[in-house]
Amino acid sequence: MITARDIQVRIGKKPILHGVDFVAKPGEVTAIVGPNGSGKTTLLRALTDEIVWTGQVQINGRDIGAYKTWDLAAVRAVLPQAATLAFPFTVIEVVRMGLRSGIHGDRDIVAQRALAMVGLGGYEQRFFQELSGGEQQRAHLARVLCQVWDPVVDGVPRWMLLDEPVASLDIGHQLLIMRCLEDFAKRGGGVIAVMHDLNLTAMVADMVTIISDGRVIASGPVKEVFTDASLSAAYHCQLRANTIPDDHAAFILPQVAQSVVSLRGEAITVAG
Amino acid sequence: MNALCRLATWAAFAAIPTLATAEGEKDVLSIGGSVTEIIYALGQGDRLIARDTTSSYPAEAETLPDVGYMRALSPEGVLAVAPGLIISEDGAGPPETIAVLEAADIPFVTVPDVYSTEGIVDKIMTVGAALDVEAEAVALASDVSLKMQRAAEVASARAGSNPKRVMFILSTQGGRIMASGRNTAASGVIALAGGVNAVTAFEGYKPISDEAVSAAAPDVILMMDRSGDHSLDDAALFAMPAIATTPAAQTQSVVRMNGLYLLGFGPRTADAALDLTAALYGG
Amino acid sequence: MTISVDIQTVRRPMDRRTRARQAHIWLALLLAAVSVISLATGPTGTSLWVAMVKIIDGEPLTAMERVVIWDIRMPRLILGIAVGAALAVSGAVMQGLFRNPLADPGLVGVGAGAGLGAILAIVLGALLPLWIAELVGNALVPVAAFMGGWLSTIILYRVSTRRGRTSVATMLLAGIALGALAGAVSGILVYVADDRQLRDLTFWGLGSLAGATWSKVLIAGPLIGVAVLASLFLGRGLNALALGEATASHLGFSVQRLKSAAIVTVAAATGAAVAVSGGIGFIGIVVPHLLRLATGPDHETLLLNAALLGATLLLAADIISRQIIAPAELPIGIVTAVLGAPVFLWILLRRRGLVEM
Numbered sequence: 001m002i003t004a005r006d007i008q009v010r011i012g013k014k015p016i017l018h019g020v021d022f023v024a025k026p027g028e029v030t031a032i033v034g035p036n037g038s039g040k041t042t043l044l045r046a047l048t049d050e051i052v053w054t055g056q057v058q059i060n061g062r063d064i065g066a067y068k069t070w071d072l073a074a075v076r077a078v079l080p081q082a083a084t085l086a087f088p089f090t091v092i093e094v095v096r097m098g099l100r101s102g103i104h105g106d107r108d109i110v111a112q113r114a115l116a117m118v119g120l121g122g123y124e125q126r127f128f129q130e131l132s133g134g135e136q137q138r139a140h141l142a143r144v145l146c147q148v149w150d151p152v153v154d155g156v157p158r159w160m161l162l163d164e165p166v167a168s169l170d171i172g173h174q175l176l177i178m179r180c181l182e183d184f185a186k187r188g189g190g191v192i193a194v195m196h197d198l199n200l201t202a203m204v205a206d207m208v209t210i211i212s213d214g215r216v217i218a219s220g221p222v223k224e225v226f227t228d229a230s231l232s233a234a235y236h237c238q239l240r241a242n243t244i245p246d247d248h249a250a251f252i253l254p255q256v257a258q259s260v261v262s263l264r265g266e267a268i269t270v271a272g
Numbered sequence: 273m274n275a276l277c278r279l280a281t282w283a284a285f286a287a288i289p290t291l292a293t294a295e296g297e298k299d300v301l302s303i304g305g306s307v308t309e310i311i312y313a314l315g316q317g318d319r320l321i322a323r324d325t326t327s328s329y330p331a332e333a334e335t336l337p338d339v340g341y342m343r344a345l346s347p348e349g350v351l352a353v354a355p356g357l358i359i360s361e362d363g364a365g366p367p368e369t370i371a372v373l374e375a376a377d378i379p380f381v382t383v384p385d386v387y388s389t390e391g392i393v394d395k396i397m398t399v400g401a402a403l404d405v406e407a408e409a410v411a412l413a414s415d416v417s418l419k420m421q422r423a424a425e426v427a428s429a430r431a432g433s434n435p436k437r438v439m440f441i442l443s444t445q446g447g448r449i450m451a452s453g454r455n456t457a458a459s460g461v462i463a464l465a466g467g468v469n470a471v472t473a474f475e476g477y478k479p480i481s482d483e484a485v486s487a488a489a490p491d492v493i494l495m496m497d498r499s500g501d502h503s504l505d506d507a508a509l510f511a512m513p514a515i516a517t518t519p520a521a522q523t524q525s526v527v528r529m530n531g532l533y534l535l536g537f538g539p540r541t542a543d544a545a546l547d548l549t550a551a552l553y554g555g
Numbered sequence: 556m557t558i559s560v561d562i563q564t565v566r567r568p569m570d571r572r573t574r575a576r577q578a579h580i581w582l583a584l585l586l587a588a589v590s591v592i593s594l595a596t597g598p599t600g601t602s603l604w605v606a607m608v609k610i611i612d613g614e615p616l617t618a619m620e621r622v623v624i625w626d627i628r629m630p631r632l633i634l635g636i637a638v639g640a641a642l643a644v645s646g647a648v649m650q651g652l653f654r655n656p657l658a659d660p661g662l663v664g665v666g667a668g669a670g671l672g673a674i675l676a677i678v679l680g681a682l683l684p685l686w687i688a689e690l691v692g693n694a695l696v697p698v699a700a701f702m703g704g705w706l707s708t709i710i711l712y713r714v715s716t717r718r719g720r721t722s723v724a725t726m727l728l729a730g731i732a733l734g735a736l737a738g739a740v741s742g743i744l745v746y747v748a749d750d751r752q753l754r755d756l757t758f759w760g761l762g763s764l765a766g767a768t769w770s771k772v773l774i775a776g777p778l779i780g781v782a783v784l785a786s787l788f789l790g791r792g793l794n795a796l797a798l799g800e801a802t803a804s805h806l807g808f809s810v811q812r813l814k815s816a817a818i819v820t821v822a823a824a825t826g827a828a829v830a831v832s833g834g835i836g837f838i839g840i841v842v843p844h845l846l847r848l849a850t851g852p853d854h855e856t857l858l859l860n861a862a863l864l865g866a867t868l869l870l871a872a873d874i875i876s877r878q879i880i881a882p883a884e885l886p887i888g889i890v891t892a893v894l895g896a897p898v899f900l901w902i903l904l905r906r907r908g909l910v911e912m
Contacts, residue, residue, distance in 0.1 A: 048805060050801050070807040073805060073807025074807065080801060080802060083798055083802055084799050086796075087654075087847065089852055089853070093851065147806065322882065338880075338883050340883030348627045349881055349882035351599045352599040354599075368771075369765065372627060372768070376618065376622040475749070476749040
């Protein structure tokens, strides 16, 4: 269980998050969605202790401040939105950086399996910098998978916190990666992912939290949360969630309106 | 004369046993140009087995193995020439090498460097004692002090009451003039030749500003005739803004002499002083 | 959809990590060979074998053999290994810390500070009270250089650390400022130096192992040894740091402790190395770079290989420096620069594509 209570973040004097509460359970994929600049990445950074925040964050019932850096890395792995890499490492070398001592079984096999899982089998000896943006993102995900290879260790669930893990991937690889995350959750691990694509979110996520302007608009099971009202309020435009047939995931369609509110708050009239 | 008094004192001590190795044994390492010159002048050149980089006179010396610059001697390099005795100008180093040579029980004689006639006499006597050739040393020293005395007489006669102001320029690298101040071999030899060192504001060799060169108003520029960065033809020299304003530039007066000959303070210094006097005041 | 990865299809390709691990052994053997050559060669022609045979037979050594092999070549060998390893490992650690293949220990201010300390000692050493001069004796220049290097690192570290976080970018900029300041002070000292001291300064700047003595080995050896050994353990952390500070921390590395450890070990190792040998260039950049091209940038193997290759190359350069114009000696800094600079240019031209990473 990852719980966050009353998370407040300011950058300078500007408040980014105004007391956000957030819960994610192991065995589920929990998505965080919201418009650009809503604070969803900031929430993830607070959960991973990358920025200065106030409030309380607990992982598996323990304050994250109480963990040592090394122990924290044993229970959760983080995929940042963009990761840089100095020096010409090969793909397998980057993935191995995620390996920790004490992993069960053959460490090298783990690294190779992780690569195969993200669709990069056979890329081991390629130079990381020679990969395309999407391939680099998947290689980093393989590294994250290595770090928390076993979803549950000694009865304690492990976590993946991912910032837009499929942002620059094609549709096929988006699905592949989302299946990886689902699988990890099914085996008892916890996944928290900041997501951009609402349809993909609706398809894969179990729980979702919508954030807008630094506040939680709604949170809960996808079907309950993805309503016309909450989505439209969050994204400041009219959206409709189609849920036909009923047992299928929501399918979000933007609705063309007479006027939508632009980010500046001016009314723009759209013809048609 | 002071130098002769010194000579007498030295002669009195000459009987004292020294570190010298057996007469005529060929195992002497000489460090420092003036020491090497003195050893040759004493007729002991054939006892030398090696020398340092600064020992470039006489020409025979250059055929000897070179153990490197006197301030940066390598311990094994020195041991490699198997010296039985090392005679060195003051300031050989580094100290670690000297310590190793001491550990190897090699006698090491240091010769003081003072830029005067007395200094030369001291050097000759120290070297003579170390080589156990006191009689030759006394003869050479008295010869040298006589020549020095004669040179001084010539110089003061030529200079009269109107000595020339001389500025010694060590280098002009990058347009920056390094000049000699007080208490250097250059200022010593200028005085011996009947000139006046134009730069007295500092000790040693230092970079000097253009205006200070103008203010020093040298009548003559003195330089070494070595090649490399020290060389600069007369036209370029007098075209330098700092020097263009000096009386030396007006008369195009520049004297170039061999560095070791001019600054070595050894047996040839009297001749160097005479040559310089002639160059300053006309033959 | 389920994910099935067939283990049978996952081959284990020979990757460059295997090569890097084999290189540990090869480079260690090479170092051993060069060490023996270093003990056996010198302008005196004193034979190591004769001496060894005498020792085995229980015969006494001649004074010459004892002095040349035990007092000259042996401390020189040990100091050469220590200095070469220190320079190469420090270079690799700095490049990892600054995430830049052109970083060198100079960036933490060791070079500038040590240079200033050495100049102070050479020019103003005579003004010290007698009791201090007697206490440190010949070690005055090394001690001053070490203290100068250490002090400037501490200043840089303080300047670039805010609220317990060290900014390497600030450190880089502050290092430039501190270097300029040290250069200015050195300039003033050069102005008051006499020509002999100037010559000493020049020779110090060119570096040499000729001044190797047992007392230097005993002072600098343990310090360098501990620092180099400690930095060998920074490999995994430096690898993680290549992914950025945030990711390194997510991987479980305390980035601040990693930075402090890197800076302290580099300052100690380089400070001591520069103090006993003067300015020896290029080892810190060329050695890690060569190894990165050969076996990759993985610091877990790179650091040990750099230590071994750095020591080997410095010993080789030292053998050249003492033999090439024997009985005189070429400053080793000239040898490393003359050999290192063209090699470096050649690497840059040949591997233009990869160097930029």
